[in-house]
Amino acid sequence: MSLELTGNRSELHRATAGEAAKPSGKAPWTTFQKFAFRIGFVYFVALCIPAYGNFYRDLVKLFDFSKLTYHDFQAIVAFWPPQFILIESEEGVFGIYNYINLILLLVLAIAVGVVWTVLDRKATSYSKLYYWARVLVRYRLAYGMVGWGLKKAFPMQMVYPTLGMLNTPFVDMAEKKLYWSHVGVSFGYTVFLGFAEIVPGLLLLHRKTASLGGALAAVVCLNICIANHAYDAGVAVPAAYFALLGLFVTWYDLPKIWALLVNGKNVAPYRYYPSLTSAQQTVRTGLKVFFNTVFVPVAAAFWAYGFFNGNNYNIPSTPGLKNIEGLYHVTEFRLNGKELPYSPTDSIRWHDAIFESWSSLSYSTNRGALVDRMIGYSPLRVKGDKGTSQYNQVNTQDSDELFKKSQNRDLGVTRWEVGGMAGNRRYFFYELDSTEQVLKLQNKNRNHHNETQSLEISRPTTDRVILSGLNEFRDSIYVVLDRVHKHYPLVDGRDHERQAY
Amino acid sequence: MEHTTQSVSHPWAAWKRHGFRFVFIALLLFIIPIDGKFYQKLFSINWADATFYDLLVLTKYQPQFFPPEQPWGQYLEFVNFRNWLLVALIALVGATIWGVSDRGRRQAYPRLYYWSRVLVRYRLALGLIAYGIYKVFQLQLPYPPLSNLLTNYGDFYAWKIYYQTTGISPNYETFLGAVELLAGILILYRRTVTFGAGLALGFLGNITAVNFYYGLGEASYSLLLTLFAAYLFVHDVPRLYQLLIEEKPALAEQSTSALSGNTLILKRTAQFLVLVFVVGICVKAYGGRHPAAYKLPQTRGLTGAAGRYLVTEFVVNGDTIPYSRSHPFRWQEAVFEEWSTLSIKSNRPVTIDKSNGEGYHEKDIDRNYELAGISGRHFYHYEQDTVRQQLRLQNKNIHHRGEQFVLDYQRPTDSTIVLNGRLSPDDSVRVVLKRIDKKYMMYEGRRRPVKI
Numbered sequence: 001m002s003l004e005l006t007g008n009r010s011e012l013h014r015a016t017a018g019e020a021a022k023p024s025g026k027a028p029w030t031t032f033q034k035f036a037f038r039i040g041f042v043y044f045v046a047l048c049i050p051a052y053g054n055f056y057r058d059l060v061k062l063f064d065f066s067k068l069t070y071h072d073f074q075a076i077v078a079f080w081p082p083q084f085i086l087i088e089s090e091e092g093v094f095g096i097y098n099y100i101n102l103i104l105l106l107v108l109a110i111a112v113g114v115v116w117t118v119l120d121r122k123a124t125s126y127s128k129l130y131y132w133a134r135v136l137v138r139y140r141l142a143y144g145m146v147g148w149g150l151k152k153a154f155p156m157q158m159v160y161p162t163l164g165m166l167n168t169p170f171v172d173m174a175e176k177k178l179y180w181s182h183v184g185v186s187f188g189y190t191v192f193l194g195f196a197e198i199v200p201g202l203l204l205l206h207r208k209t210a211s212l213g214g215a216l217a218a219v220v221c222l223n224i225c226i227a228n229h230a231y232d233a234g235v236a237v238p239a240a241y242f243a244l245l246g247l248f249v250t251w252y253d254l255p256k257i258w259a260l261l262v263n264g265k266n267v268a269p270y271r272y273y274p275s276l277t278s279a280q281q282t283v284r285t286g287l288k289v290f291f292n293t294v295f296v297p298v299a300a301a302f303w304a305y306g307f308f309n310g311n312n313y314n315i316p317s318t319p320g321l322k323n324i325e326g327l328y329h330v331t332e333f334r335l336n337g338k339e340l341p342y343s344p345t346d347s348i349r350w351h352d353a354i355f356e357s358w359s360s361l362s363y364s365t366n367r368g369a370l371v372d373r374m375i376g377y378s379p380l381r382v383k384g385d386k387g388t389s390q391y392n393q394v395n396t397q398d399s400d401e402l403f404k405k406s407q408n409r410d411l412g413v414t415r416w417e418v419g420g421m422a423g424n425r426r427y428f429f430y431e432l433d434s435t436e437q438v439l440k441l442q443n444k445n446r447n448h449h450n451e452t453q454s455l456e457i458s459r460p461t462t463d464r465v466i467l468s469g470l471n472e473f474r475d476s477i478y479v480v481l482d483r484v485h486k487h488y489p490l491v492d493g494r495d496h497e498r499q500a501y
Numbered sequence: 502m503e504h505t506t507q508s509v510s511h512p513w514a515a516w517k518r519h520g521f522r523f524v525f526i527a528l529l530l531f532i533i534p535i536d537g538k539f540y541q542k543l544f545s546i547n548w549a550d551a552t553f554y555d556l557l558v559l560t561k562y563q564p565q566f567f568p569p570e571q572p573w574g575q576y577l578e579f580v581n582f583r584n585w586l587l588v589a590l591i592a593l594v595g596a597t598i599w600g601v602s603d604r605g606r607r608q609a610y611p612r613l614y615y616w617s618r619v620l621v622r623y624r625l626a627l628g629l630i631a632y633g634i635y636k637v638f639q640l641q642l643p644y645p646p647l648s649n650l651l652t653n654y655g656d657f658y659a660w661k662i663y664y665q666t667t668g669i670s671p672n673y674e675t676f677l678g679a680v681e682l683l684a685g686i687l688i689l690y691r692r693t694v695t696f697g698a699g700l701a702l703g704f705l706g707n708i709t710a711v712n713f714y715y716g717l718g719e720a721s722y723s724l725l726l727t728l729f730a731a732y733l734f735v736h737d738v739p740r741l742y743q744l745l746i747e748e749k750p751a752l753a754e755q756s757t758s759a760l761s762g763n764t765l766i767l768k769r770t771a772q773f774l775v776l777v778f779v780v781g782i783c784v785k786a787y788g789g790r791h792p793a794a795y796k797l798p799q800t801r802g803l804t805g806a807a808g809r810y811l812v813t814e815f816v817v818n819g820d821t822i823p824y825s826r827s828h829p830f831r832w833q834e835a836v837f838e839e840w841s842t843l844s845i846k847s848n849r850p851v852t853i854d855k856s857n858g859e860g861y862h863e864k865d866i867d868r869n870y871e872l873a874g875i876s877g878r879h880f881y882h883y884e885q886d887t888v889r890q891q892l893r894l895q896n897k898n899i900h901h902r903g904e905q906f907v908l909d910y911q912r913p914t915d916s917t918i919v920l921n922g923r924l925s926p927d928d929s930v931r932v933v934l935k936r937i938d939k940k941y942m943m944y945e946g947r948r949r950p951v952k953i
Contacts, residue, residue, distance in 0.1 A: 088948075095947075166655025170645070171941045172953075173654070175669065182666040185659050189714040196707075208746045219703060230673035232947045253745060260744055261737055262692045264753040267744055329827050343824045344811060344833070352826060368952045371942060422942055422953050484827075488655035489853060489876055490662065494716055499900075500850035501656065501876035 029125045037126050039113035041133050043106055044248050047241065048140040051082040069311060070150070070302040071400040077147035077295060081105065081241045096229065098237040102244075127272040134252060138204045138214065141245040143295040145201030145217055150300055152194030154307035158184035159314050162417050163354050164362045164425060166488050167327055176374055177420030179231035185490065196220055204249065205292060211257075214249030217242060311409070313399055314416035316358040318408060321432065321457075324355045328465065328481035330363075336476055353481050355465075359410065360417065361441060362427040369423025370447035374415055414444040428453065443472065455479075512608035521610055522596035524732070525617050530588045531725065532624045536564045553640065553785035554795055554861035556778070560631040561722055564588065582721055618733060622688050623771060625729040629685030629701060630779055636678025638786040642668040643796050646871045647809060648836045648844035650941075653877055659715045660857060661874035669943070680704055688733065689775070698733035705730055718857040796858060798840040798865035803885055803892070803910075806837040806918065810934035817930050834878075835934050837918075841865060841885065843894065844878045851876040852900035866897055879904075892920075908932075 029037070050056070058075040062068065084104045087097040151157040158180045165173070165181065173181070183190050197220060203213025221243035228236035259265045276284060310317035330350045333340050340349040347367035354362045399412035410429050418427045426448075428441035437458065443451035451472035458466045463483040471477045489501050513521070534540065539562050546555045567583040635641045645665045657665070667674055684704060687697025705727040712720040737754075744751035812832040815822045822831045827848065834846040842865075858870030866882040879901065881894040890911065896904035908922035908930075916936035924930045945951045 161654055167653050169651045169653055170657075170665065171650035171943065173942075175943050175947075178666050178669065181654070182662050185662055186714040189710060192710050192714070208748070211745060216703075219700075226676050227673060230670040230676075256744060257741070260740060260751055260753050261695050264692075264755075266753050267751045269748045269750060271748055341823060342826060370950055370952050373948060373951075420942075424953070489658050489874075490655045494658050494660075494853075494855055494874075500852045 027125075034123065034126065035113060035117055037130065038116045039106075039109045040248070041126070041129055042112045042116075043109035044137050044245070045133055046105055046109065047081050047245065048136050050079040052080075055079050067404050068302065069400050069403075070299065070306045071313070073295070073299040073302060074147050074151075077143040077299075078238070080238060095232070095236065099240070102237070102241065128274055130252070131272055131274055134210075134249060137245050138210050138249045139291065141217060141242060141249065142201045142204035142213070143291075144242060145197050145204070146296055147299065149194045149197030149199075149201060150303040152183075152190050153198060153300075154303045155184070155187060155190040155194075156303075156307060156312045156314055158190045159312065159416060160184055160187070161490070163325065163327065163356050164360075164417065164421070164427065166490065167352070167354060168421060168425060172422035172424070174371075174374060174420035175231045176233045179227065179233055200246075202296070205296075211250045211253040214246040216246075218244075218246030218250065221246060311399075311403070313397060313413060316356075316360065316410040316413045316417070316429075318359040318410050318429075318431075320355055320357055320359045320430075323462065324459075324465065325357045326355060326483045327486050328353045328355070328483050330479060331482050332478070332480035334478040337478075348475075350479060353479070356417075359430050359432075360427055360444070361430055361439070362425050364425040366424060369426065369445060371423050372414070372419045372421075372445050372447060374419030411442070411444065414446070418444045426451075432457070438469065439467070513610070518607075518609070519596065519600060521614065522599050523592050525610070525613060526595040526599075527588055527592040528617055528621060528732075530564060530591060532620055534562055534564075536562070536566065538565065551785065552795060552861055553635075553782060556782045556785060557631050557635060560627050563722060563725060585721065618694075618736065621729050621732055622694060623775065625698075625701065625726060625733065626685040626688045627775065627778070628726050628729075629681045629688070631782060633678045633681030633683075633685060634779075634782050634786050636674050637682065638678075639671045639674050640786060640794055640796070642674050643794060643870065644668055644671060646797065646838050646842075647807075648838065648842070648878060648880065649871060649875065651809065651834070651836060651846075652875050656875055656877040658853070658855075658874040660717045663711065663715045663717065694733055695737040698730045701730035702727065702734055718859070795861050796868065796870040798838075798842060798868045798871075798882070800841040800865050802837055802839055802841045803883075805915070806912075807839045808837060808916075808936045809939065810835040810837070810918065810936050812932060813935050814931065814933035816932075817924075817928055819929075832932060835932075836878075838871075841883050842871060842897070843881045843883055843892070844871075845881065846878040849879065851879060851898065854898055854900070866895060869897060869899070872898055 055076070058072065061072050062076065081102060082105055083098075084101050087100060089095065089097055161181050161184065170178070183193065200213045200216035200220060203209040204217065205213075221239045225236050225239035225243060228234065228239055256267050256270060260267045306312065329352060330342065333342075333349045335348060340346065342349065342351065344351065345366050347365050350363040350365060352364055356362075397412065397415050399409040402412045403409040408429075408431075414427070421427075423445070427444040429444050430439045430441045432439055437456060439453075439455045439457050441453040441455065443449055453469065453471050455467040455469035455471075455477075460466065465481040465483075466479070467481070468478040469476065487498060487501060492498055539559070542555075542558060564584055564587075565581070566587060567581040569581055632641070642664050645668050649661075649665060654662070667677075680700070681704060684697045684701040687693040687700065690697075705723060709720070709723040709727050711717060712723050740751045740753070743749050812835060815831050822828060825831055826833070830847055830849050832845050832847050836844045836846075838844070853876050854869055854873045856869065856873050858873035862868045872880040880897045881904075882897045883892040883894045885892055890909055892908050892910055894906055894908065896902060906922060906924050908920040911919045911921075913919065916938075918934040920930070920932040920934070922930060940951075940953055942951065942953050945953065
């Protein structure tokens with residue numbers, strides 16, 4: 001038995017062209033490699049170019065500097081891949097059937113690839129095109145990942161459960177809602193996940209760390225994609241799309257990594273960089289610095305500004321009445337003068353009421369409502385909704401547009417508080433007319449936005465609220481609410497000395 | 502003859518020698534069982550009758566000389582980080598002595614390094630595979646019982662929210678288990694160790710973060726496995742750095758000669774044992790899902806009674822108490838589970854079971870996963886006497902075990918149950934329960950308009 005002599009360290013064998021699917025450098029490409037590249041080039045470049053008008057409309061909005069918010073940046077970096085057909089089903093326009101668009105694009109790419117092969121007989125390699133395709137893809141992915149990550153690094157996408165949610169049974173929340181809430185329960189973990197998306201994005205911006213960034217992005221986005229399918233969270237296809245982009249970025253270095261680690265072969269430097277004139281270098285550096293600045297620190301600044309200045313897209317910003325927040329029992333309830341006793345089967349008499357710290361009053365009864373399914377982000381929203389979809393859900397996330405029109409943004413921030421929640425609890429936005437001491441209430445559920453109430457409010461003691469007036473059915477009601485000083489295990493945490501709840 | 506990663510004469514830098522001596526001893530202390538409790542457990546297992554959990558516990562070994570911290574201690578499997586401090590101290594002392602005795606003689610430890618990697622690979626793979634199987638067969642995060650689904654969101658501790666949210670998607674749980682299995686398998690194959698370690702690093706890193714943020718109870722074990730994965734991964738970092746960042750020629754690991762003789766026998770034996778163990782836990786995890794699904798009680802409940810019930814009548818000592826949200830003890834809702842548990846929602850305070858519901862319990866009354874980490878209702882284990890039509894109930898919560906009572910039941914219709922008995926020596930009670938058949942959003946499709 002002898003120690004096998006190591007290869008002569010000074011001799012390095014070049015990686016053979018056959019080892020890589022898409023080799024770089026000076027070796028000529030095989031026919032298969034050229035054909036595969038043509039298809040891949042068309043496919044990935046097409047994936048990275050927005051194919052619908054609304055994107056360009058939103059791009060123009062970026063120049064309206066006085067009204068810029070983080071939404072405008074997000075609309076730019078979070079664009080969808082080309083949508084050829086929208087197939088509706090229980091999974092909606094947004095679920096598993098949407099993959100057909102990624103497949104159709106591939107078919108198109110193959111067709112173009114065939115034509116290209118016929119027309120272009122002379123090319124020996126496509127190193128340059130490969131390089132530039134990879135630049136496009138990695139910048140697109142980087143800005144997308146950073147954008148997605150900023151929503152969590154400044155927690156807006158997932159926020160802490162509202163008082164209404166704390167008093168809602170687990171099963172009365174949509175799976176999507178449950179998935180987001182369970183992250184939102186921990187502020188620290190939400191920020192951690194935000195960085196799990198931002199860091200791969202940043203790595204993608206530098207050409208030497210791009211493959212690492214691409215691999216991390218692919219793995220993170222694959223998990224997001226599977227979780228989205230499992231919980232119906234609505235961005236499964238965009239996540240899969242990002243994972244594909246990450247794979248494409250990593251693919252360049254993958255054969256070499258495999259050769260080095262798995263096959264145990266020494267590897268010579270192999271990367272291709274185009275030679276640029278000094279004028280071209282300047283342009284390149286300028287563009288790079290400009291876009292990196294706009295889509296990383298500037299975007300982050302806008303998210304930070306929104307987060308710290310009452311523009312959290314999931315939290316209303318109109319403050320509620322002073323010291324009114326809490327859960328209230330309904331001690332007395334009169335409908336048109338007649339007192340109704342409490343019964344869990346009653347569909348009119350309020351079972352309880354909750355005031356939030358923002359201007360929201362909710363109450364539960366045994367009457368259902370057309371549920372706001374919290375459809376949220378979808379190709380319909382991005383591409384433009386023609387209203388022909390059967391499963392169309394009106395956009396409930398238009399706080400920025402309302403704000404820009406100087407209207408109260410709260411009615412556009414209902415997705416967290418109301419979306420994905422069973423309809424037996426009704427959430428009303430209120431405004432106080434202080435001269436009359438009357439609350440004007442409006443149902444936050446867009447499916448029932450016509451329901452308004454006008455209730456006179458009095459607060460005889462700190463823990464008692466009396467409301468009387470006309471409810472949403474034009475009946476007169478008289479409600480006496482008494483606050484419950486309730487403690488929630490979720491809020492207190494297990495470390496708290498309190499044992500009994 | 503063993504192989505080396507570098508030629509024999511290549512010395513290591515001083516920091517590397519010092520560091521390795523420390524890490525090597527620490528690894529031995531963490532991996533090779535020196536804690537008597539491990540052997541107690543090992544020899545107490547009845548191998549013919551072993552449960553999945555018995556085997557899982559063996560793979561979770563860590564030295565535990567310090568007891569778990571109060572107040573978690575009696576409740577959780579939270580391993581005290583003071584054990585790590587002790588290991589570090591011993592390793593420091595040991596490494597110093599070793600360093601002194603080796604001074605001037607040994608310039609590198611390629612063989613020991615190789616064997617340390619083998620040890621860590623098998624240890625980590627075992628841990629990953631055990632937990633992977635645990636999830637693939639959906640045992641770790643059971644589908645939430647109805648009582649838990651009906652509990653208010655604010656009445657959960659954070660860990661239970663996390664477990665329950667993952668539990669409502671059994672397929673996602675299986676996917677997560679498959680990822681762990683894949684990482685474990687990649688680590689077992691020498692050529693794919695770095696890929697497996699990288700995958701494990703990401704997966705376990707996330708689990709460790711969740712443990713710290715949500716208090717799942719496995720903070721030190723998950724961190725330990727993460728560190729094992731990092732130890733395996735760093736092996737290839739220098740050459741990857743050369744290849745990808747410095748864009749210099751990168752040198753592969755010198756190819757190793759085939760093992761022979763005693764080491765080959767050792768290797769084959771280890772592989773065989775691992776295979777036996779893996780097959781064994783798969784069988785235990787699958788074979789007879791219900792005995793394997795130890796977190797939930799096994800005794801069947803009252804026939805055809807499972808469901809959610811409205812308490813339409815509640816009479817105590819002859820006084821009818823009407824519906825009320827604020828009454829101190831009137832039952833508001835009752836749930837019969839598929840197994841022999843009845844949960845009752847009322848305003849009676851619950852002293853929360855702060856454990857995380859882990860552990861194998863033979864008796865149903867001790868299987869506390871369904872009530873661990875939540876409040877809002879009391880959970881009663883019941884024994885049914887179908888002849889006399891009686892239920893003997895006992896509160897399952899470890900803090901309320903003293904609460905026991907007997908109720909006679911009658912079932913006038915399919916969806917009505919009338920209970921009569923005494924809640925305590927002073928209080929007679931008559932309760933009429935009517936089953937509610939309610940629709941819940943998550944079972945009513947995902948997109949179609951629904952009024953709920």
